[in-house]
Amino acid sequence: MDLFENDEMKLINLLPRDGEVYYHGKVLDTVTADMYLDKCLSELTWEHDRAFIYGKEIVTKRKIA
Helix, strand or coil: CCCCCCHHHHCCECCCCCCCCECCCCCCCHHHHHHHHHHHHHHCCCEEEEEEECCEEEEEEEEEC
């Protein structure tokens, strides 16, 4: 699989002033992407993210693995 088939897409920076983001199009087909998502959701240990703000621990809604 060639992730960078379209050479023109490499040259388009979507954030010309605030950084660099290059869109390379669709990387995985839907079936493969769904398989990887299912594996991540079922096989990784997910827990709520924690942040310290002004010395106080805050548990966020976001989960991380």
